[in-house]
Amino acid sequence: MSKRVLLVHPEISRTKYNFAGVIENEPLELEYIVPVLRGAGYETEVFDKAVEEKSVRDKISEFSPDVFYVCGRARQENFMKEYCAAAKRENAVTIAGGIHVQHNWERLYSAEVDYILTTFDVFKILDILELKNLEEITGICYKKEGHWVKNAAEPFDIKRLPLPDRSYFYSHLSNYRYLELLPCAHLRTAYSCAYDCNFCYRSTLNRGKYVTRDIEDVVSEIENIECENIFIIDDDFLISPKRIEKFKELVKKRGIKKKYVCYGRVDFIINNKELVRGLKEIGFYYILAGLEAIDDKRLDNYNKHTNTDANIECVDFLNDIGINIMGLFIVDLDITARDFAEMYKWIRLHKIKHAAVSIFTPELGLDIYNRYENRIITKNPEHWDYLHVVARPDIGIRRYYFHYYILLIKLLLLAKRQGVYDFLDYKGYLKAFVKGIFKKEKGV
Ligand code: SF4
Numbered sequence: 001m002s003k004r005v006l007l008v009h010p011e012i013s014r015t016k017y018n019f020a021g022v023i024e025n026e027p028l029e030l031e032y033i034v035p036v037l038r039g040a041g042y043e044t045e046v047f048d049k050a051v052e053e054k055s056v057r058d059k060i061s062e063f064s065p066d067v068f069y070v071c072g073r074a075r076q077e078n079f080m081k082e083y084c085a086a087a088k089r090e091n092a093v094t095i096a097g098g099i100h101v102q103h104n105w106e107r108l109y110s111a112e113v114d115y116i117l118t119t120f121d122v123f124k125i126l127d128i129l130e131l132k133n134l135e136e137i138t139g140i141c142y143k144k145e146g147h148w149v150k151n152a153a154e155p156f157d158i159k160r161l162p163l164p165d166r167s168y169f170y171s172h173l174s175n176y177r178y179l180e181l182l183p184c185a186h187l188r189t190a191y192s193c194a195y196d197c198n199f200c201y202r203s204t205l206n207r208g209k210y211v212t213r214d215i216e217d218v219v220s221e222i223e224n225i226e227c228e229n230i231f232i233i234d235d236d237f238l239i240s241p242k243r244i245e246k247f248k249e250l251v252k253k254r255g256i257k258k259k260y261v262c263y264g265r266v267d268f269i270i271n272n273k274e275l276v277r278g279l280k281e282i283g284f285y286y287i288l289a290g291l292e293a294i295d296d297k298r299l300d301n302y303n304k305h306t307n308t309d310a311n312i313e314c315v316d317f318l319n320d321i322g323i324n325i326m327g328l329f330i331v332d333l334d335i336t337a338r339d340f341a342e343m344y345k346w347i348r349l350h351k352i353k354h355a356a357v358s359i360f361t362p363e364l365g366l367d368i369y370n371r372y373e374n375r376i377i378t379k380n381p382e383h384w385d386y387l388h389v390v391a392r393p394d395i396g397i398r399r400y401y402f403h404y405y406i407l408l409i410k411l412l413l414l415a416k417r418q419g420v421y422d423f424l425d426y427k428g429y430l431k432a433f434v435k436g437i438f439k440k441e442k443g444v
Pocket residue numbers: 193194195196197200201202203235236265290
């Protein structure tokens with residue numbers, strides 16, 4: 001009888017204000033594992049707790065897996081451990097993977113976890129299950145005579161990645177969305193990032209090596225996805241003008257008609273305006289751009305290699321050609337009450353309809369965390385969601401939350417006046433934000 005493997009993506013958070021039903025991500029990371037294991041004769045099932053009603057515990061009892069795999073980000077660490085413990089009680093072998101453990105494997109060193117995957121190389125899961133010589137499998141942690149052993153990861157060549165098995169996505173089409181784009185499939189064309197903004201976790205993945213797929217293969221994959229909305233989840237899709245030009249030409253030539261969402265840097269957009277106009281023509285609908293700050297000093301501090309003039313030019317240009325810009329901002333720990341107010345004015349002045357504001361978060365496992373270590377106020381990884389203060393701000397936690405939530409309320413009302421997010425439960429979010437104004441310590 002073939003072994004049964006349950007592949008689980010935990011919920012994003014257990015708080016109400018978590019963007020559930022607004023942004024829901026296809027569990028692509030698990031869907032890459034399915035063909036690898038099925039090809040070797042394993043029986044697999046995907047279970048995304050972000051969209052499932054059933055508890056993971058019930059799913060484990062029902063499916064009775066021989067092997068349990070769970071992946072997640074920092075904020076999901078507690079859930080990953082909890083689910084591994086539940087699987088262990090049912091005698092399953094447990095494996096934890098995903099981006100968080102690439103730098104924080106030791107945080108998962110526990111009785112309920114048997115193996116940790118610290119690489120994007122999904123084939124290593126098969127190596128573990130086939131009981132290959134553990135000492136020779138790179139990118140894993142395992143137990144030997146009661147002690148954890150870590151084999152360093154090597155950069156993974158993304159060209160080896162199989163095509164994902166999207167059966168789970170197709171059976172949950174009403175769940176997966178990016179704002180009004182419903183359903184919305186995820187697609188990966190590259191891994192890690194070629195830049196090095198110093199707050200960013202993504203560019204450190206894959207041992208810091210940026211790797212790309214052949215663009216012909218990418219376009220063929222898109223052609224075969226039965227969904228008209230595609231979120232290209234590369235940490236930055238717009239890196240090589242030559243590659244993007246080829247992408248545009250192939251999509252045009254093959255007559256593919258879809259809407260696209262992607263991340264893109266400001267400098268790429270303003271230095272390649274004709275190309276970006278061409279992307280609009282083939283269906284680019286949202287570009288998520290890291291504007292980060294409204295002053296050059298902070299942008300320099302972040303090692304962003306852009307400036308506010310470039311940010312303004314980018315916003316004006318995208319507004320002009322009709323691609324929706326989702327402006328991504330960070331509110332730093334030295335920000336004042338006045339700076340919060342200025343950020344709102346800046347967003348309004350430059351007619352940014354979609355804005356997402358994150359609280360500056362020193363990432364677990366990166367150098368930047370060590371720099372802020374003496375200011376860290378919480379040990380709970382669930383707070384690493386960019387919505388919680390995890391390091392003490394200059395103006396104090398209470399005042400910081402007060403001004404942060406005032407900013408969110410003002411942005412929400414601005415968006416409502418402009419008719420964006422019509423599908424959103426405005427009242428619910430407003431209520432959560434008003435509650436946030438009175439937050440004192442450590443968050444919701
Ligand atoms: S460009 Fe984006 S993904 Fe790349 S390092 Fe900077 S913030 Fe991270």
